[in-house]
Amino acid sequence: MNEDLHQRAQRLLAESLVEGIAASDQAWLGQHLRGCADCAREAAATQEALQALRGVPVTVPRDLVARTQLRVRLRAQEAGESSRSGMLLWVITAASWLLGVLSAPLVWRGFAWFGGHFGVPRLALEMGFVLWWTVPALVAAAAVLYQRGVAQGFAGQRSQRDSKAPH
């Protein structure tokens, strides 16, 4: 038999497993394998190899699933708490901003009265008014940054701990 035919059979054997072959190629391969002992042996060896691969016994360690479920639940709880405290901060910030906007005319009147009564220059009054508006926002921003810093610190510590953990 022609050497090219054997090569074709080997190629089709591999292709049939990896990407599939056309029905006509399948028919040709079947016919070739029936008449060629070497290629039939090769096909059998390939099937045995795949059976060996599929036959590797893999047993999931006892309680791995339970341990993983517990760890995931704890992490979910941790993330939920962090998300709730973040949400609370945003609500407080929004309420503070809204109150600031609503009370601005009254506050300005108060500043004007204070300035008129004590003779404070207008520039100082305006600066005081600007600070009245910006200080709460700056405090809120500082709180958010602090919270993120703390969270990243924890994450960093955890990652260091994980990398040191014995495998």
Place this chain on the structure above:
Amino acid sequence: MTDDKQTIALGLRRRDPDVLDQLIEQYQQRLYRYLLFLTGNPALAEDFFQETWVRILERGEQYNAKSKFESWLFAIARNLVIDASRRKKFASLEDFADPETQQPFEPPDLHATSALQLLLSRENQQAVQISLLRIPAYYREVLVLRFHEELGLEEIAAVLAAPISTVKSRLYRGLAALKSVLTEGAA
């Protein structure tokens, strides 16, 4: 099937612990087997198993239900293994192979008789199965995805984030390597 994917995506977006419990239960065997084939080390496979599910919880909203859940799961597990291997100065799965000898990478505790080898040796086909560990990790990986998990070429390509041509070539070489180590093992 689409409904399943949508349900999973919804549960992951909500970080629903019950959905995650169910998924961990459902995919335990497949994920553990993939990680065991990939790392060749039961202790590492256990660690990565847990890490994978924590990552799934944290990045659950990224699952868009367009692809199979298992493809996404394996991709996340694989990325974790690669990240860990980079931290240990291996650039990629390709570098699991020793560049000097081109022998597959073996973690230090596999130099003697590894736990996986012990596990396998309890079975009748011990010689055949131990010889599977001699196949490089990047071939073992595609072989298990194709012939155990029965993923399609496109799905494997998505897990590996590699072109289909790479997947095919690894499968062909992996099959040849598999036959070769089994022939040697039998000899």
